[in-house]
Amino acid sequence: MALLEVRDLRVSFDTPDGAVRAVRGLSFDVEAGQTLAVVGESGSGKSVATQTITGLTRGAQVSGTAFFDGTDLISADQATLRRLRGAQIGMIFQDPLSSLHPHYRIGWQIVEMIRAHDREISKQAARRRAAELLTLVGIPRAAERIDDYPHQFSGGMRQRVMIAMAMALDPALLIADEPTTALDVTVQAQVLNVMRRLQDQFGTAIILITHDLGVVAEMADEVVVMYAGSAMERAPRRDIFYRNHHPYTQGLLASLPARSSERLTPIPGSPPSLISLPPGCPFATRCPHVFDKCRAEAPPLIDVGGDPRHQSACWLPHDLSEAIAS
């Protein structure tokens, strides 16, 4: 059994314009010790999905299940979720400054977090643990910097503090929502390196939410490609890049700036509104291979042959290259 099993997750928000169906029937597994990358563009539902799993989407209409270690996170009460969050499931977000309280020293914040989940531990021991954690994520002179305020750290260092806090109780799962998007590329490399090292050391499973296919190629074991609230394709990392099936996955990869100055191949148009989605495949309006069935009926995730973990939500035949050639 996987560490986390999400089945048919649906999330919608009521707005004056109508219900926004942010996540529409998403299923995926996260195996212990592995990294699952959830990739998609703005509005694809990748962040909403993971926030819902951890009980952070207030006021949304939610259905589906998300079993984590035997507990359904979707139907669990707030007390259970609060116990799991932090202790079993660590979280880091894009903007570390808004996740750290500006008013308190970072050491104090980590100690608070440790003591909230472990009432037995003494203040001194928790403080020692906080310093260890800061060293672990590569903050120089951790014993001195433990009494600094968040604003005294750079963006990359703040994100390390967030990782230290998320890892404080040795969680089985770390949810990282665009953890390096706000960082410069050399700092991003440092932070990704820290995440990789901690995963090796502690066997933490990671859900990595990102829009950056480069980060996916560097970090993922498996990948879910999301579009308009649902999974378009799901596969091990190499299959997503080298043996992909879904036209949206292909469109994303073709849009990337190439090494040469050849003309890029963008995906035409823009994503559909999540309030009034057309029937059928959500990508149909932008898909170069669209046919009648696509507009009428939304394809489920279908095995495409090859790796048993590789599935694509597309009506095209499995061997796409053959189909296009004919």
Add this chain to the structure above:
Amino acid sequence: MNEVLLKVEDVRKEFPTHSREVVRAVDGVSLEVRKGETLGLVGETGCGKSTLARCMAHLYDVTSGSVWFDGAEISSLSRRAMRPVRREVQVIFQDPYGSLNPRRRVGSIIGDPFAIHGIASGAQRKKKVQELMELVGLNPEHYNRFPAEFSGGQRQRIGVARALALRPKLVICDEPVSALDVSIQAQIINLLADLQREFDLTYVFISHDLSVVRHVSDRIAVMYLGKIVELAPTSELFGQTRHPYTRALLSALPVADPDTADSREQIILGGDIPAATNPPAGCRFHTRCPKARADCAAGEPPLVAVLDDADNHRTACIHPLTLGEDLSTAVPDLKAS
């Protein structure tokens, strides 16, 4: 291609801070932009690339040094005297949300340049604006809509249309695609390329994203802490990288290709970028450079052709990388021998 359109000579731009320190955002930069080319400016947060771009367009007064456009100095011109130059030099900004007034209709936003320069009015202006909208791939019938009714990519098209209204010679693109999703980003990059071909435009293209800069640029200047550390034709910069910072930047860029990602040796730089109020002495990169030596801290290295490089490839480093040199195993040694 070799005719110089814009020349920046030893430009410095300082900003005072509250604590009476001075941020030296751009600290002695010289470069030339040639007619018809795309010059990429790349670097991390705080390296001064956007400040330099604003100095180029004389949106900022330079602290010292000079900027020349089409043979005339523009950096000391008054606002009034700058007006005719404004028609020739336009800027496209990053944020397609913040740079458009939400209460004004798109047609009137794009028509602003005509109004300001008193070029066309009434029905004639509307016709010109609609031509522009068509040119950048917007529906001309959306003339009366507000910015909020457009997606991010469409808003950036509005920004492009406004910049091109007066048929400028030079367009400074400051992170024009950084706020856009990758599929939309590609649309805008292609649009900029088409317009360059059609109107013989010269671009200065600023981005923190090396893969975008590599794609669009003929030449690239890499900046670090207010200075250019390497300036070279794009293929040279990537194929024959001389400056250790350039190499580290290239190596840190995640590549969307698992084989490459698994096989390459990444160079992970230590520490953070030092504060621009108090940059390190000597080479500014020496505090983080994997192959720094004692003499790196001694004097500021000039931006010159190094080793056997041609004059169009300049590097500010006294220990430049040789071809095939492995930086991932280098160890700094700052003790004087």
